[in-house]
Structure formats: C-alpha cells, structure tokens
Amino acid sequence: MSLPRDAFHAPAEDPLRLAHEWLFEDGPVVVHARAGRRVGAALVGELEARVVRLRLLDDVVGGGDLYPMVHAEFRHVGDVVNRAAYTEDTGRRLLTVLGELAQLAGWVSSDAGRHHEAQRVYLAGVAAARSAGDHALTGQLLSSLAYQMTTVGDPRDAVLLARSAAKGARQATPVVRALLHERVAWAAARCRDRDGTRRALDTVDELYEGRALGIAEPEWVYWLNRHEIDVMAGRCLIELGEPELAEPLLTAAIAAYPTGHAREIALYLSWLAESYARSGNLDAARATLHRARHTAAGVHSARLDSRIHEVTSLA
Incomplete structure (x- = not known):
C-alpha cells in the first residue's frame, strides 16, 4: 500500500x-x-x-x-x-x-x-x-530514553544520560544536535538547574539557527521547528518558576500547530493551562484545560491522560 x-x-x-x-x-x-x-x-x-x-x-x-x-x-x-x-x-x-x-x-x-x-x-x-x-541514531535512542526518565524516573539520571547522548553525537548534523540538547534542557529543568537549562536552551537556539540547506538531516528530525523549540523553552520556564514568560511562547506555538495533531495540541494546551495556574490566573487555566480535554477526546494516550490529570489538580 x-x-x-x-x-x-x-x-x-x-x-x-x-x-x-x-x-x-x-x-x-x-x-x-x-x-x-x-x-x-x-x-x-x-x-x-x-x-x-x-x-x-x-x-x-x-x-x-x-x-x-x-x-x-x-x-x-x-x-x-x-x-x-x-x-x-x-x-x-x-x-x-x-x-x-x-x-x-x-x-x-x-x-x-x-x-x-x-x-x-x-x-x-x-x-x-x-x-x-550510526552515532546520530544512537544518540537519538539514548536521548529518547532520557526524556522518558525525566518524567517517570530520576531526572538526575536523565540529565547524565541526555548529556552523554549529546556528547556521543557531537559530530551529528545541527538539527539532530538541537534535538538532543532539548532533552538536556528538559532534564536540567526538572532538576531545577537554572544555569544548566539556560545553557542547553541557548545551545539549541544556536544549533537550530546554524542549520543549512546544504546539510542533509535525518528524516526523523522533520518535526523539529521553531515552534517546537519554543514549546520546550516554555515548559522549561514553567519548571524554573517563570510561568508568565512561558505563556506567549506556548500560545503562539499552539496557534500554529496542524489541527490534525490532536495529542500534541492537547499536551501543549496542558502546559499553557499550567502556566496560567502557576501565574494565578485560574479562570484561564480552567478554560484552557477544558480545551485540552475536548481536543484529547478519542486520543488513546496514557501520557496525555496523565498530563491532563496532573494539571487538573492545580486548577
């Protein structure tokens, strides 16, 4: 077919x-x-x-x-x-x-x-x-595992694994390296490592802006764009206690997202709801969570269900 x-x-x-x-x-x-x-x-x-x-x-x-x-x-x-x-x-x-x-x-x-x-x-x-x-793919696999560990394991272990993945793939193409450093940033943010998070996010920006049309990237990084990078930056800002700075990044990214990608839109709405809740705007948080639940209807994702449940407790 x-x-x-x-x-x-x-x-x-x-x-x-x-x-x-x-x-x-x-x-x-x-x-x-x-x-x-x-x-x-x-x-x-x-x-x-x-x-x-x-x-x-x-x-x-x-x-x-x-x-x-x-x-x-x-x-x-x-x-x-x-x-x-x-x-x-x-x-x-x-x-x-x-x-x-x-x-x-x-x-x-x-x-x-x-x-x-x-x-x-x-x-x-x-x-x-x-x-x-394939060093780039090896880094992607280890980094993906680090991403899971950041949420359901020990984020300190996740930081070590994510940094090792990025270092092992340091000869990879710019967008691949940007993706790997995103996972470093997220793990560092979950550890409340402000400096480590900022350094990793700065590295992501530099690598992504340094990409070139003449450099062939692996197909599996097709989805990483400026909006995805902004979403990760917003998530990190929430973890670091700066939710008001996350809101404009998340709002713009959600508005630009393809409507058929219901899981990602609902996930990003949950982060937007958390940014509102942690900024004290509970009405906006509840309204955004309502949008997230509506968008998530029919999507079979335990990660999404868990995320919405987690944010519901804040609002």
Whole structure:
C-alpha cells in the first residue's frame, strides 16, 4: 500500500483507519520471506519507506492504537536481521531501520504507558544503531530514553544520560544536535538547574539557527521547528518558576500547530493551562484545560491522560 504524505494530515479518523489496515495487511517482510531468505535492496527500501509512514502516523494516532503495529514491524525486521542472508551494505541499512523502529516503538510504548517496555526497546535499538555505525541514531535512542526518565524516573539520571547522548553525537548534523540538547534542557529543568537549562536552551537556539540547506538531516528530525523549540523553552520556564514568560511562547506555538495533531495540541494546551495556574490566573487555566480535554477526546494516550490529570489538580 502506497499513500501520499498528505494522507497523514487528514482528519483523525482516517489515520486511525489506515493504522488498522496496516495491522492486518501482509508487510514486505512476509511477502519477501515467501521468496527465500536472501534480502536485497528492494526489501530494505520498502522497510525504510514504512518507517517513515509509521512515524507520520504517530503524529495523528495515539500510542494506545499505534503500539501493536509498530511493535509487529519491529519484530519482523528483527527476524530479518537475525535470520536472513544479505550483503554488508544491506545489513547496515537493515540495522539502521531496526534502530529507527526501536526509537519509534519505544516512543509509542512510552505514550501508551508501557515504560519498562519502552526502555527495553530503546536499548535494543542502541545495539542496532551502534552496529550500523550510526552515532546520530544512537544518540537519538539514548536521548529518547532520557526524556522518558525525566518524567517517570530520576531526572538526575536523565540529565547524565541526555548529556552523554549529546556528547556521543557531537559530530551529528545541527538539527539532530538541537534535538538532543532539548532533552538536556528538559532534564536540567526538572532538576531545577537554572544555569544548566539556560545553557542547553541557548545551545539549541544556536544549533537550530546554524542549520543549512546544504546539510542533509535525518528524516526523523522533520518535526523539529521553531515552534517546537519554543514549546520546550516554555515548559522549561514553567519548571524554573517563570510561568508568565512561558505563556506567549506556548500560545503562539499552539496557534500554529496542524489541527490534525490532536495529542500534541492537547499536551501543549496542558502546559499553557499550567502556566496560567502557576501565574494565578485560574479562570484561564480552567478554560484552557477544558480545551485540552475536548481536543484529547478519542486520543488513546496514557501520557496525555496523565498530563491532563496532573494539571487538573492545580486548577
């Protein structure tokens, strides 16, 4: 099944239907397995394209719905890596696909509230990415795990892991490095490390502004833009006790966000509500939380549900 990129910006019910069709169709691994154990460039190309499609589905489908199909894809590719025959170059590409799927599977698991599963898959992805010699992807996987640890683990450990990920990928492209330093900033903010947070956010700004059209970034950083960076800065400001400075950053980012991305909009509305609540504007906080709940209706995301519940206690 081949769909245009625009298909993933349709109303939420359409991506969910596509996701379930994906779950029940025969994927390229199954089709190629019928033809023998030898794996070539054609299968790898199909798998690379499917990772992109799954990643775009994550923009509009909650982790509770996307979890089974992402993990099925991860298992299928893992079987190919372990059992099939292929050249060294094909093997490197397969390991990269497996690492990218591990990052997505970990992210979806975390969104679905399966944190132990997320950690296991992230670490499996680290092994695949390292074997492929992909330092940027290795950093992305470790950084993603640090992001989860910031919220559901010890943020001090998360800071160490996020900084290690950023240092290990210091030769990566500018936008990749900006993403990794965002995770450093968030972990530092959760530790109430004002200086560390400011340094990391300044580094994010410098790296993002230093990006260039001539530098090819990995596809998996397509979503990081100025508004996303402002959202993270706003979240950090709230953690550091400056909610009034976060409000304009969050408001502008929410207004610019694609309407089909319900989970992210609802999450960012929850941060806006918290900024209002911590600034003493409880009426605005309650009204914004109402918008968040309305936007979140039908999105199966344990992370989102937990976040809205947490902010509700403030307002």
